[in-house]
Amino acid sequence: xxxxxxxxxxxxxxxxxxxxxxxxxxxxxxxxxxxxxxxxxxxxxxxxxxxxxxxxxxxxxxxxxxxxxxxxxxxxxxxxxxxxxxxxxxxxxxxxxxxxxxxxxxxxxxxxxxxxxxxxxxxxxxxxxxxxxxxxxxxxxxxxxxxxxx
Numbered sequence: 001x002x003x004x005x006x007x008x009x010x011x012x013x014x015x016x017x018x019x020x021x022x023x024x025x026x027x028x029x030x031x032x033x034x035x036x037x038x039x040x041x042x043x044x045x046x047x048x049x050x051x052x053x054x055x056x057x058x059x060x061x062x063x064x065x066x067x068x069x070x071x072x073x074x075x076x077x078x079x080x081x082x083x084x085x086x087x088x089x090x091x092x093x094x095x096x097x098x099x100x101x102x103x104x105x106x107x108x109x110x111x112x113x114x115x116x117x118x119x120x121x122x123x124x125x126x127x128x129x130x131x132x133x134x135x136x137x138x139x140x141x142x143x144x145x146x147x148x149x150x
Contacts, residue, residue: 059126060109062133063118070134071098101137 075094079087109115109129118128 060113060115061118061121061126061128062115063130066130067134071095098137102133105133105136
């Protein structure tokens with residue numbers, strides 16, 4: 001009888017633990033809900049990344065000839081008719097400051113993107129930032145923004 005009583009106690013213990021454990025259909029529903037939730041979360045992240053965040057421009061083009069012509073024309077206009085040794089030194093200093101600003105901006109833009117001369121790019125999607133660079137190097141602070149694009 002003791003054996004029989006022990007067997008019954010074990011049977012009751014097994015039944016009791018099976019009641020507290022998650023049984024088959026409930027466990028399958030939880031797994032299915034987690035799977036569907038994971039798919040929805042992944043889809044939401046993909047939609048956010050593809051449609052809400054604009055992609056960074058991979059190629060940026062710069063017309064270096066236009067930038068140099070702009071600076072040359074501004075210096076000619078500024079020192080028109082007053083060609084002295086002192087003005088030549090001032091113009092030389094202005095060109096150095098201008099080129100240093102351009103170099104800083106090129107370094108900043110080139111961190112995550114490719115910067116090419118406009119004449120080199122034959123086709124495809126690229127953004128021309130020549131006017132923004134001229135404005136920045138001339139000292140206009142509004143063109144200092146981070147992202148470039150149209």
